[in-house]
Amino acid sequence: MTLLRPAGEFDESxxxxxxxxxxxxxxxxxxxxxAAIYLLPSYASQNTIALVNRIAISVIAVQGLNLLTGYTxxxxxxxxxxxxxxxxxxxxxxxxxxxxxxVTLPLSALAAGVVGLIFGLPSLRVKGxxxxxSTLAAQFIIPWFTRNAFPDLLNGAQGLxxxxxVLFGVAINSPQRFLYLTITILIITTVxxxxxxxxxxxxxxxxxxxxxxxxxxxxxNLYKYKLQAFFLxxxxxxxxxxxxxxxxxxxxxxxxxxxxxxxxxxxxxxxxLGTNLGPFLGAALVEFLxxxxxxxxxxxxKIAPSTAAGAVQALRPLFFGAALMLxxxxxxxxxxxxxxxxxxxxxxxxxxx
Amino acid sequence: xxxxxxxxxxxxxxxxGGPIALxxxxxxxxxxxSYIFNFAQGQLLLLGTLLTWWLAVGLxxxxxxxxxxxxAASAVLGLLIERLTLRPMTGQPxxxxxxxxxxxxxxxxxxxxxxxxxxxxNFPQMFSAANPYKIVTPFIYNERNxxxxxxxxxxxxxxxxxxxxxxIAAFFRFTRTGLAMRGASEDxxxxxxxxxxxxxxxxxxxAMAGVVATVGGVLLATSSGLDxxxxxxxxxxxxxxxxxxxxxxxGVIVGGLIIGLSQGLVSASTVQFIRNSAEIMPYxxxxxxxxxxxxxxxxxxxxxxx
Numbered sequence: 186m187t188l189l190r191p192a193g194e195f196d197e198s199x200x201x202x203x204x205x206x207x208x209x210x211x212x213x214x215x216x217x218x219x220a221a222i223y224l225l226p227s228y229a230s231q232n233t234i235a236l237v238n239r240i241a242i243s244v245i246a247v248q249g250l251n252l253l254t255g256y257t258x259x260x261x262x263x264x265x266x267x268x269x270x271x272x273x274x275x276x277x278x279x280x281x282x283x284x285x286x287x288v289t290l291p292l293s294a295l296a297a298g299v300v301g302l303i304f305g306l307p308s309l310r311v312k313g314x315x316x317x318x319s320t321l322a323a324q325f326i327i328p329w330f331t332r333n334a335f336p337d338l339l340n341g342a343q344g345l346x347x348x349x350x351v352l353f354g355v356a357i358n359s360p361q362r363f364l365y366l367t368i369t370i371l372i373i374t375t376v377x378x379x380x381x382x383x384x385x386x387x388x389x390x391x392x393x394x395x396x397x398x399x400x401x402x403x404x405x406n407l408y409k410y411k412l413q414a415f416f417l418x419x420x421x422x423x424x425x426x427x428x429x430x431x432x433x434x435x436x437x438x439x440x441x442x443x444x445x446x447x448x449x450x451x452x453x454x455x456x457x458l459g460t461n462l463g464p465f466l467g468a469a470l471v472e473f474l475x476x477x478x479x480x481x482x483x484x485x486x487k488i489a490p491s492t493a494a495g496a497v498q499a500l501r502p503l504f505f506g507a508a509l510m511l512x513x514x515x516x517x518x519x520x521x522x523x524x525x526x527x528x529x530x531x532x533x534x535x536x537x538x
Numbered sequence: 539x540x541x542x543x544x545x546x547x548x549x550x551x552x553x554x555g556g557p558i559a560l561x562x563x564x565x566x567x568x569x570x571x572s573y574i575f576n577f578a579q580g581q582l583l584l585l586g587t588l589l590t591w592w593l594a595v596g597l598x599x600x601x602x603x604x605x606x607x608x609x610a611a612s613a614v615l616g617l618l619i620e621r622l623t624l625r626p627m628t629g630q631p632x633x634x635x636x637x638x639x640x641x642x643x644x645x646x647x648x649x650x651x652x653x654x655x656x657x658x659x660n661f662p663q664m665f666s667a668a669n670p671y672k673i674v675t676p677f678i679y680n681e682r683n684x685x686x687x688x689x690x691x692x693x694x695x696x697x698x699x700x701x702x703x704x705x706i707a708a709f710f711r712f713t714r715t716g717l718a719m720r721g722a723s724e725d726x727x728x729x730x731x732x733x734x735x736x737x738x739x740x741x742x743x744x745a746m747a748g749v750v751a752t753v754g755g756v757l758l759a760t761s762s763g764l765d766x767x768x769x770x771x772x773x774x775x776x777x778x779x780x781x782x783x784x785x786x787x788x789g790v791i792v793g794g795l796i797i798g799l800s801q802g803l804v805s806a807s808t809v810q811f812i813r814n815s816a817e818i819m820p821y822x823x824x825x826x827x828x829x830x831x832x833x834x835x836x837x838x839x840x841x842x843x844x
Contacts, residue, residue, distance in 0.1 A: 260633050307825070311832040313632050314575055318780055319828050322821035325773070329818045333811055447640050454637055500649035506645025513638050514626045 191532060205379060222368055226361035234360045240472045241367040242429050247452045247464035248378045249421020254450065255459035256382055257414040258394030259312070262421050263304060263320035265441035265448045266327040271297040271423025272430030272440065273331060273339065274349040286350035286357075286431070294423040300327070301419020308411045312397065324446055328438035344437025347430045360408075363432055370428065374421060379461045381417065390414055391459070444502070448475075451509045457519030466520040471505060478504045542679045544806045546686050549673075551802015552795055553688065556696030557757050559794025561775035562782065563703050564750040569784050570723045572625060579751055580772030581646035582619075586612040586752030587661075587759050587768060588654045594662050601662050605756060609749050616748025617741050620637040624744075625737070647769060656766050661759035665690035695757040700791065702753060706746070706786045719743060722786070768842040774801075778825035783837025792835060797823060 196202040206212055225234055241389055250264050264424075274293035278284050284292075304323040308316050332342050339345070349358045350366075381387055389410045392400035401407050430436040448471060456467020482497030516523060561583065568576045576582075586608055593604035623642055627635050671693060673686040710716040721737045722729040730736045751772075758768060778797045782789025800819045807813050815822070833839045 254633065258633075260636060298714060305830040307832075311828055314636065315780070315828060315832050317636060318776060318824060321773075321776065322824050322828075325821045326818050326825075329815070331816045422748070444644070446730060447644060450637060451641065454634075458633075498656065499648045501648065502644040503652060505647030506641045506643070506648060509641035511622055513630075513634055513641065514623075517630065517634055 204225075210419060217370075219372075223365065225364060225426040231360065234364055236379055236430060236472060236476055238360055238363055238367055240468050241364075242425050242432065242453060242466040243449070244464050245371055245374050245428070245471060246422050246425035246449050247456070247468050248374055249418040250426070250449050250453050251459070251464050252378060252381065252390065252421070253414045253418035255453060256387055256390035256394060257411065257415060258397075259305075259411060260314075260317045260450075261320040261415075261418065262317055262443070262446050262450070263301075263323035263327075264323045264418065265443070265445035266304075266320075267297045267301050267419040267422035268374060268426030268429065268441040268445070269327055269436070269438070270300045270419075271426030272347070273345070274423070275427035276345045276430050276436055277338065278363065279348045279350070280345065286352060286366075289425060290427055293427040294330060294420045297426065298416045301422070302412055305412055305415025307421075308415065309408050321443075324443050328442070329462045332438040336383040342438060344435060344440070347434050347436055349434070350431050357431070360432075367432075370424065374424065375461070382461065386410070386413065394459075396499045450504060451505060452508065452538075454517075455512050455519055458522030460519070460521040463519055463521040466524070470520065471508070474504045474508055475501055479494025484520075542684060542739075544803075545675050545677060545684050547802040547806035548799065549802075550687050550688065550692060551796070551799045551805070553692045553696040553794035554801065555778075556699035557780050557794075558682075558775050558797050559790045560699035560702050560754040560757070561772050562707060562778040562794055563706060564619025564747040564754065565772075565775060566782075566787060566790055567706070567743050567750065569779075570787075571719050572624070572725075572726075572740045574635055574639065575784075576747065577636065578619070578643035579648060579775075580769035581643045581650065581753040582612065582616065582748055583614065583751040583758075583772055584650050584769040586748065587755030588650055588666045590752065590756055591659055591661060591759070591764055592654070595659075601664065605752075607692065608756075609752055612748035613745040614751040616744035616746070616747075618696075619748075620741050620744035624740070645768075647766070650769075651766060657793070658763060661756075661764045663691075664760050665668055665694050666714065667746055674748065687763070691761045695761060698753070698757060702750065703787065703791055706750070710787060710839040715742065748769045770830040774820045777820040777827070780786055780824055780834055781827050783834030785838055786834070786836035789834060789836040 194207075201207065206215065213416050222237070225237060229237075246264055246268060250261060253259050255260050271293040274296040274466055275286070275289040278289040278292060279286070300323075307319040312321070324427065331339050331344075343440060349407050352366070353358070355362065380389075389400070389405050392403070392405050393407060393410055393414075397407060426441060430440070433440070452467035452471045453463060454467070455470055456463030478500035479497055485496045485500065512519065561579065563574055564582070568574055568579075589611055590604050590608040593599050593607055594601050597604075599607070619642065623638055624635070627638050670690060671688045673688065675684045675686060676844045677684045710720055718729075718734050719739050719742065721732075722734050722736055723819050726736055729739075754772075755768060758771060762768075774797060775794070778790060778793035780793075781796060782791070782793030797820045799821055804812050804819055805816045827834065
């Protein structure tokens with residue numbers, strides 16, 4: 186979305202033409218931002234750090250969904266189910282094989298990717314709404330499988346207690362230490378996602394989204410790219426699921442349910458479909474809203490005691506549903522689009538266009 | 539396979555397909571007229587049923603009056619939803635519309651939890667639970683005829699559900715409004731240009747979907763009690779809709795019965811793993827339908843042009 190660039194700014198080499206970060210001050214800003222995030226444990230409260238961890242994990246899952254839904258246009262209601270696959274895989278490998286996270290994380294991503302491919306298979310024949318239904322099937326079949334299959338291994342509905350990962354001799358057992366892990370992985374996934382989106386792969390994805398028949402006539406192999414999109418999205422979900430399982434130290438069939446899949450899609454819409462910034466803004470805003478509901482719940486309980494018991498559980502879907510509906514009606518292109526408009530307005534000041 | 543229980547589970551599975559067909563009907567009603575697949579149907583059903591419960595138990599009204607008021611209220615709720623949330627989405631891409639109904643579902647679920655709390659409730663019984671119907675079948679097992687025991691509410695839910703589906707099919711076939719709605723489903727702009735009021739048609743279909751949802755919810759609640767998870771039961775109706783074909787009203791009966799039957803048949807298995815699979819059978823059927831015949835049994839096959 187480099188629609189508007191200041192007058193006089195030209196690319197003088199291929200390297201600068203391809204660069205994501207163009208100006209020296211952008212490197213400085215990025216460095217300062219990363220420093221602020223990495224230094225959070227030294228100045229922020231426990232709650233803030235937990236919130237940042239949750240946001241980072243959500244961003245990873247939404248980035249994957251963005252590749253599938255935002256760029257390729259295949260609507261998925263099963264992202265949370267693939268997180269379940271990733272979480273269980275990493276937990277099982279660490280419990281039974283005692284492998285390090287360096288090995289279990291890629292393997293759990295791969296496992297989720299393969300399962301994602303299986304449920305992406307109907308995309309060979311159906312699209313749009315029908316495909317949504319097949320991903321919805323994944324959202325029911327996978328948790329059911331973890332509840333009922335291999336009771337000795339998966340421990341049925343109780344789920345598994347997930348071990349603490351140890352990296353370089355340090356046990357990652359507190360939200361503070363986990364922050365370094367999640368942010369580092371988030372940086373890697375962001376670089377991969379943004380590069381995938383602007384390469385041959387990403388262009389093929391966008392052409393499928395915009396008009397799949399035209400894309401096929403132009404020689405884009407629909408099946409190959411659709412399956413690649415499913416695979417990539419599930420890989421991201423697997424990473425997010427594994428991180429989440431190690432962070433919460435427990436996983437069962439209800440850790441990532443249909444509501445979570447809906448929330449991930451909602452984050453994507455609120456942030457902005459098909460943009461690199463969208464997953465960050467959307468995940469942050471929605472996690473803030475959920476946090477707000479958690480804080481407002483007990484308060485509401487004081488005003489109207491009859492509702493106290495379920496207030497928090499009630500407010501979360503209420504806030505999220507209301508926010509998503511408002512966004513769909515008034516800001517359907519999401520926060521990333523609004524950010525582009527603000528930037529453009531700033532550059533063109535004092536003119537309006 | 540547990541042969542002794544097979545006839546029992548076959549029949550009760552088929553009967554359970556009745557309410558599934560009714561819930562599927564609510565989805566088809568909206569899809570037929572407006573091409574919106576309503577993921578919030580479950581929450582519509584939940585709110586209607588909770589309202590019936592509140593009128594009948596909280597305000598101690600007679601059950602029939604409570605049901606009538608709740609049906610009227612859910613029609614109004616359906617109208618309101620169409621006007622406030624889906625009218626602004628006209629002409630938006632599929633993803634936005636799917637997400638709108640999903641968001642609406644989340645919102646209504648939160649609303650129901652906030653207003654009514656999450657406790658399990660006993661719904662007033664309409665049919666006596668004490669005297670189940672007994673059918674003696676000609677099949678012989680261990681030198682005795684196999685008996686099928688059917689709970690009254692299961693049988694009557696089935697009858698009411700099928701009656702509802704037939705009534706609505708007749709409405710589409712024989713009334714002026716019904717014909718207008720079918721016409722509108724062919725092409726919205728064309729319908730508008732020959733003088734059908736498209737907004738009113740969408741409104742009517744949402745109101746009808748609200749009513750159908752409440753009827754389905756009340757039927758389910760009489761047999762299995764009422765809690766917030768009742769909204770999830772509609773998810774078993776999604777595969778029924780796809781199996782029958784998205785636009786087809788007779789399709790929902792066939793789809794509902796097949797889904798109910800598939801759940802009944804796996805319940806008769808002697809292997810626990812297969813028995814437990816009853817809850818996901820609808821989705822297994824769904825995956826098979828999507829891979830083999832995506833347009834369903836009676837749906838329209840669409841031809842695409844660039």
